[in-house]
Amino acid sequence: MTQENAGADAVLGAVAGVAGGAVAGAVSALKAANSVMDRVSESFSSGGGTQKFHVEKDTVLKAGKIIYSQYKLLSDEYQDKVDLLRIRTAGGDKVTTDVVEAWNDRLVFHADSYGNRISAYIDALKNLSDQLEASARQYGFTEEEITATFGSKL
Incomplete structure (x- = not known):
């Protein structure tokens, strides 16, 4: 976990301790999701994404058809939905603002954000x-077969 994530965890943990209830549940869910994403990230940084x-x-x-179709599906969905990852501030009080900033850092702003x-x-799927x-080209497949599998390069 990076220093930024540790800081965000500290803010979220402090708020959860004070607010309890729904906020504590949300912080718990965020920490669980972060644990999963850390494991995924570690697999890429240890060579999993470049093997x-x-x-x-x-x-x-x-x-190729499976990987390309998954790349296209995820890429298109991500482009359509990436703005929805960001949480908009619902209130102007300091606690709400700090929590929203911490969530947004974790979700979209930091280098290791979700x-x-x-x-x-x-990017790994595309590569x-x-x-x-x-x-496929080296194996001698035709341009038509390659385009049918990997789409056209416009």
């Missing part, structure tokens, strides 16, 4: 799709 693998000629287009982690995952496309 190479071998595909055969008879599987490269099948694998939004940026999702974006890194999308993998590009590698599979290059492999």
Whole structure:
């Protein structure tokens, strides 16, 4: 966890201790989600997002279609929804403002925010799709077969 996340956790923890109830539940949910995202992020930073693998000629287009379609689906959905990740301030009091800022830092603003982690995952899918496309070209598939699998490059 980064220093920024530790600071956000401290603010959220302090608010949860004072406010209790719904805020405490929200903070607990945020910490659980953060734990999952930290594990995903660690897999990318330890090489999980950049590992190479071998595909055969008879599987490269099948694998490519799956990876490319997941890349496109997630990329399109993320672009449509990324603005919804940001929480708008509901009140002007100091506690509310601090909590909203801490959530927004974790959700979208910091380098290791959930939004940026999702974006890194999308980039990893795109890179993998590009590698599979290059492999398909090396295996001698036609441009028509490649375009049908990986879409057209406009």
